[in-house]
Amino acid sequence: MLDFLFTGWGAFWMMLFMVVPFGLMFHYVIRRKSVVEPGPSATPRSRLARIEGVWLAVVFVVFVGVNLASLRFMPTLAATRVAASGAPVQEINLTAKSWGYDLSSRQIETGRPVRFAGKSSDTQHGFAVYHPDGRLLFTMMLIPGLNRPTTLVHTFTEPGKYKVRCLEYCGIAHHGMMDELTVVKAN
Ligand SMILES: [Cu+2]
Incomplete structure (x- = not known):
């Protein structure tokens, strides 16, 4: 609403x-x-x-x-722009819940924009993606009760294992709310 x-x-x-x-x-x-x-x-x-x-x-x-x-x-406007441009985008839908993520995919190809569309099913959560060298690439705030998902588009350029963490304090096991994305080189 x-x-x-x-x-x-x-x-x-x-x-x-x-x-x-x-x-x-x-x-x-x-x-x-x-x-x-x-x-x-x-x-x-x-x-x-x-x-x-x-x-x-x-x-x-x-x-x-x-x-x-x-x-x-602004990430939301950039995401709308990518969607309107008709470029081939990889969609990843995710739902955050205490204390983990449901991801439609954890495999990503380099060079292709990825559109993350995230929702939260209980409380406020974060979805932050870290480069393998430890740098924070981006973070999304996932707010429960919204009709439309929160979206963000990111293009990965280097293959590797990318850590996902929650950066919004969400309860007793917040520190353990992690996941991993695997980026592979596109053929
Ligand atoms: Cu959290």
Whole structure:
């Protein structure tokens, strides 16, 4: 029911909803400080208010700009893009439950995008994939009660054994919630 809050533009509006009150309060504090209760300063009050106004505008523009520019890198939007492009994608469906994973496949070929579609059947779980050298490649948060699965697309380039771990604390055996993916070289 609340799927829209966690995907694409829904997540973006949700972020604004949480940030705007903070921004207004920040603005109010700055105004009060510069206009109503100025400290001892050689700079005239009006000039100080203007400088702080400009500074606030710069911060705002950079903040919104960075957020908009990074939208296309959001995993859910990237996954939608790959799905729309019609590229041959390997689908792996997974369900997380305390404390393990049901995976439709653990075999992956290099060079072919893999679309992970994950759900949780009980509580909040994570699905994090580690490169054989120990680097974290990506992690997904799996929230119970959503109609649509959480999706992420990743293309593996090197063969090997990739560890899977849960990175959302989910109970007494959370530390043991692991799995493994095998990536083989494509012929
Ligand atoms: Cu966990």
